[in-house]
Amino acid sequence: MKLQSTKLLGTASVLALLASSAATPANAAASNGLYFGGSTLASEAFRQIFDCYTGATVGASGWTDGFTFSSSFNANTPTPGLLPNTCTIVTSVQGMYAGVGSGNGLRGYISNKPSQWYGGTVTPPATFSLTSTSQQPLFPSAQPPYVDTLNTTFGSYPYPRVDVGLGDSPLPATLAAMTTSSITFTPTTNWNSLPATVTASGSTNVSYNTSSWGQPLQLPAFEVPVAIPVNLSFTPNSQVKSGGNIVAGGAIQLSGAQLCAIFSGLVTDWSSSTSIPTLDSTGTLVSQPFYYTNVGNGIGTAAQYTTTSAPIKVVYRSDGSGTSFILTNYLKAVCPLIDKNGTAKYATIFGATNLPSTSFSNLIANINNTTITNNWVGATGSGGVQSGVANTSNSIGYVSGDFVKPFAIASNAPNSASVQNEYQRIHGTYIPATTTTTSPTFIAPTPAAVNTAWGDAALTPPSTTSTWAAYNVYGINYPATEPSTNHGGLSVGGLSVLPLTNGNGAYPLSGTTFLYLYSCYGNNTNGQNLINFLNWFYQNPTANQAPAILRNNSFSALTSAWQTRIKNGVLTAGSGVAIALASGGSKDGCTGVTGGANP
Structure with missing residues (x-):
């Protein structure tokens, strides 16, 4: 199923995604990918969310992700390792996730180079057991697996492009500070095969390129x-x-x-x-x-x-x-x-x-x-x-x-x-x-406790015209005039x-995992697939199982105030700040951009 509309909210094409159907245990038919990398904190949850979105798990021969679609799924119990059997199915699109840590996720995002989603010297084993206590997590973390050994389209690493970086810390507050050390990686065997040994060598400084990718964006993904x-x-x-x-x-x-x-x-x-x-x-x-x-x-x-x-x-x-x-x-x-x-x-x-x-x-x-x-x-x-x-x-x-x-x-x-x-x-x-x-x-x-923390009236989302820095929830501070009587005698201004x-x-x-996004994506198919996923993820209707999956992992979906701001801003075409496609003629996030990220 492929969505064609670029008007992101309230359209029939988006709502068509929400039809529930029986999920299959594995799917080797997907040919289009979403490539995420970064936070290990978010890795398990996003692997499950991607499985639900596609309606299939990934991996084979010891590299399975270990999750199971089941009628026994209960987000309120919880039921670790289970997925709802009422998930949406988008069979043409599969999400891949490399758990490399927030720092490396940021490096790959700023440089827009998937080769930067690596953490140094590592030799993966030929097989990996999800229950073994003797095997250390790989870097990228092998749990969940960062390649799909069942579908050869997604069986190699590094990924072909960077769609979204993830981190639990905010982006730098200014463009001038948005630089990173880009490292050269030298594989001693074929990097696209497993197992492989990859070593890191010299580095150069790389800056975020607004003329090619548009403005940086950071959206809190969940609580x-x-x-x-x-x-x-x-x-x-x-x-x-x-x-x-x-x-x-x-x-x-x-x-x-x-x-x-x-x-x-x-x-x-x-x-x-x-x-x-x-x-x-x-x-x-x-x-x-x-x-x-x-x-x-x-x-x-x-x-x-x-x-x-x-x-x-x-x-x-x-x-x-x-x-x-x-x-x-x-x-x-x-x-x-x-x-x-x-x-x-x-x-x-x-x-x-x-x-x-x-x-x-x-x-x-x-x-x-x-x-x-x-x-x-x-x-x-x-x-x-x-x-x-x-x-x-x-x-x-x-x-x-x-x-x-x-x-x-x-x-x-x-x-x-x-x-x-x-x-x-x-x-x-x-x-x-x-x-x-x-x-x-x-x-x-617990999910309820973190949601209560996010419900503080002082934790307000930014206005429509705000820059990425305004989405930094950790930078939302109490005003200087905050009465000490509200805080047991403490001055917290x-x-x-x-x-x-x-x-x-x-x-x-409490905190969040941020999605590090570009405001302008160049490839119509790849970019639209990403936009469709983000729209589904943040819509949070009854048929969207993402909030239930998050609760099953101790997390919580964003409060309605934050969801509304994201949907009405960066996910609404014509808002002036929305993520856009360079090939779509939009003046939102592609204003003044040549090409777009990942053309």
Whole structure:
């Protein structure tokens, strides 16, 4: 099925996409591709969304994506690995996704070179097991597979072009800053065959080319909770189980003050009795022992998590990571407010100008204490952190919610923590409930909780005429006049909204994955296929299964305000700012452009 209309919303041709039909388990008929690359956080979700859009899974001979169309799919349970059997089918178009990390996704996007969607030296195995704990994720990540061994049209790498880059951190705010180091890759065997070994060599600086590709665009794709996975040798009092299993966010319940203490290196052992700075409901500084939230299940008096030394292993992203950006954006907003007298040096560590950042090494450099950070563990990709926490006792890390139980596909995925939010701090909820409950007192990384965070009235979408920078949700700050009475005595003017939202039930470590797009695409068929997909993805009617797939992965579709702005702006032909085709005669995103991206 091919859509011909370039008027994107409300047309019969677009609505025809929404007809449901039985999905087949695999499809080798697609001949047109959509090529995405970047964020490993978004990789599993977009693989499933592409499967649903085409109505088929990808791969064969050990390189299958592992997903199954099933009537048992239930986004509210959740059901990891299952897809709805009522998906739309567009049999001529197949989406491919290379999970190379946000930093590499940005590099490929700015240079418009698919060869840049690579992460260095890597040798893929001849086969890959989705359940194996011994195989490390490849770069590009092999889970989900970045080639389709069933359909030879999509069986080679690098991809023939860059359609969309993805990252969990925003684009640079100015065109002058939109440069990247373009790296030369030299395959020692045929790069288009698997397995292959590819090495990186010299680099040159490349700038974004507006005359060829139009203006840069960044659209939030969906709402993301960044979970805090843990692997503990002890059982916290605050742990929450139901039916014998740890519930979502039930592994341990942690306050923001405890996260600041751990990620600053102030506390290095789970057995610690060190006093850490905390805030009461009026914003007054209070000192508490590190273990002060260790209550629950009938235990009302906090005690050490363990009396045996249990050094804290922080598992972090060693590659360029948008997940690191979301975490450090949270720490930068929250921690300096807690350490009012400066004794914990949070302002120096988290408040430095090099944060937030896609590079966790910036935070390590700010701590500047190798005795602490030498005990921390670097890992590549979200799958690497997932595996690192799962295989490292007494560890803590950070990944998107689809890499922890109950949303994760991997059988060895770790459980995650619940985190105290600002609403709870303001209303005097400092510790978990001491009685046995079926859900945590603090906030778990769930679709409903991240959607509540995005529902903050201060997180408003941009106007129609705004540039790409206005779509940077992390750059939406509270106004200087924001009353401290709204935030429990804290002055938050000028600080990022998402980490400090005081919504009841809002998950504080919330963010997004951005789609990095060009405003002008040159090839009518390829460009129109992309536009059709984006229109389907953002329409969110009842028959569109993308929101349900997102919920099944711990994410949430954008709030209606953000969806409306995207649909009425960059996805409405004639709005003046819409994505356009150079061959279509549109004066929207192709104004002043010669050729368009990927002619």
